[in-house]
Amino acid sequence: MSSYYDLDDLLAEEETVSVVFRVAADGVGILDPGSEDNNVEQGAKVDVPLWLAQDLCQRQAAFINLPGYFSQRVRKEMQADPGCVDIRTRCPYFYGVGCKLVPITNDATLGSFLLYTLRGRYKDILSKAHSAAISSTPKVMQILSREETMLFQAGRDSMTAFKRWRVEGTRMERAAVLGKKRKSQEL
Amino acid sequence: MAGQSNLQLSVFSAAEVEFLAEDEQIDIVPNVRMDTLHMICGDYGPFRPQIPVKVPLWLAIALKKRSKCRIQPPDWMTVEKLTQVLEDEREAPREFQPLPFHYVEISRLLFDHAREDISDPYLVRSLLEDIRDVRFHKVESGLENLSAKTHAVKLKNLAAMEVNIVRPFIVRALQCFYKHDSEELVKQSASEVESQAVSSDRVPRRTLRPR
Numbered sequence: 001m002s003s004y005y006d007l008d009d010l011l012a013e014e015e016t017v018s019v020v021f022r023v024a025a026d027g028v029g030i031l032d033p034g035s036e037d038n039n040v041e042q043g044a045k046v047d048v049p050l051w052l053a054q055d056l057c058q059r060q061a062a063f064i065n066l067p068g069y070f071s072q073r074v075r076k077e078m079q080a081d082p083g084c085v086d087i088r089t090r091c092p093y094f095y096g097v098g099c100k101l102v103p104i105t106n107d108a109t110l111g112s113f114l115l116y117t118l119r120g121r122y123k124d125i126l127s128k129a130h131s132a133a134i135s136s137t138p139k140v141m142q143i144l145s146r147e148e149t150m151l152f153q154a155g156r157d158s159m160t161a162f163k164r165w166r167v168e169g170t171r172m173e174r175a176a177v178l179g180k181k182r183k184s185q186e187l
Numbered sequence: 188m189a190g191q192s193n194l195q196l197s198v199f200s201a202a203e204v205e206f207l208a209e210d211e212q213i214d215i216v217p218n219v220r221m222d223t224l225h226m227i228c229g230d231y232g233p234f235r236p237q238i239p240v241k242v243p244l245w246l247a248i249a250l251k252k253r254s255k256c257r258i259q260p261p262d263w264m265t266v267e268k269l270t271q272v273l274e275d276e277r278e279a280p281r282e283f284q285p286l287p288f289h290y291v292e293i294s295r296l297l298f299d300h301a302r303e304d305i306s307d308p309y310l311v312r313s314l315l316e317d318i319r320d321v322r323f324h325k326v327e328s329g330l331e332n333l334s335a336k337t338h339a340v341k342l343k344n345l346a347a348m349e350v351n352i353v354r355p356f357i358v359r360a361l362q363c364f365y366k367h368d369s370e371e372l373v374k375q376s377a378s379e380v381e382s383q384a385v386s387s388d389r390v391p392r393r394t395l396r397p398r
């Protein structure tokens with residue numbers, strides 16, 4: 001699903017995560033607004049975009065703190081009722097970010113938590129996608145993550161297209177040429 | 188084969204499915220005398236008044252529009268047959284009754300162009316709608332069982348239009364589940380998330396609707 005040209009994949013990597021530097025880094029003070037000189041000190045906590053965090057962690061230059069939306073509190077909330085948790089305001093790329101964090105974090109339960117979340121919310125999306133009204137934006141869309149929204153839209157669009165086909169009156173489209181009146185005098 | 192209306196998703200639009208359905212054969216009773224028509228897809232005719240002849244649906248509709256024939260609705264489009272199908276459909280919550288692959292489109296085309304040839308059109312139409320609703324509800328409740336272990340979905344006797352409606356959703360849902368259930372994510376091996384193993388066809392398939 002993730003590919004080089006996938007826009008959602010790129011945007012997911014823009015999400016900021018907080019990392020703690022294991023080593024001091026010179027000349028990158030721009031990353032840490034709190035630094036006085038142009039350096040990041042060892043043990044400094046810095047917010048960086050995910051794409052940078054991935055690289056830093058792979059080079060053992062930093063370790064990652066899981067973002068708040070993967071905290072125990074949210075997990076408990078998710079266990080209570082997956083369908084009601086508002087993912088969208090927490091992180092629109094919940095799954096994308098989660099998947100990218102799995103290889104660089106020590107938390108072994110993250111992957112299964114993502115799967116649990118998806119499974120729990122899937123049924124809700126399924127039942128609402130095909131029965132949603134055509135015109136209005138349903139309420140459920142306000143709490144779906146970007147990935148879930150695409151799933152929801154896929155179901156809703158095909159259902160809408162079918163309903164439109166069913167009620168549509170004349171299906172024969174007249175070619176533009178046929179409608180024109182012939183000029184009275186041809187050259 | 189993919190539809191032309193949406194190149195990215197390779198899905199058919201409803202109109203494209205309808206176009207495919209127009210190749211189905213149907214009986215007509217001509218009321219004119221006409222020689223055999225030689226088409227690329229075959230020869231049809233000769234047409235003699237009151238002698239039934241089999242033609243593709245598109246030809247039947249073209250002739251009907253010029254009122255040169257009467258279309259004989261197919262056997263399954265009768266009140267008795269449809270009532271029976273609806274009953275069976277309701278009684279068997281886990282399987283679909285055999286109906287023609289293009290039953291949604293054929294009935295729609297006949298209702299649009301040859302309404303007067305159908306006996307009891309109101310009842311037939313409402314029966315068809317009921318059957319479609321019941322069947323779609325079954326598809327939905329079947330899809331609820333979709334899980335990470337699902338690698339393929341078996342939907343026996345599902346009609347073209349019904350498949351077409353759920354196709355984008357199923358494809359995306361299966362992709363999501365496949366991604367999130369991959370070994371790398373759940374069992375936390377050191378390898379990269381992106382390098383997912385290609386799905387092998389040898390895994391046991393989950394039957395959504397066991398017969």
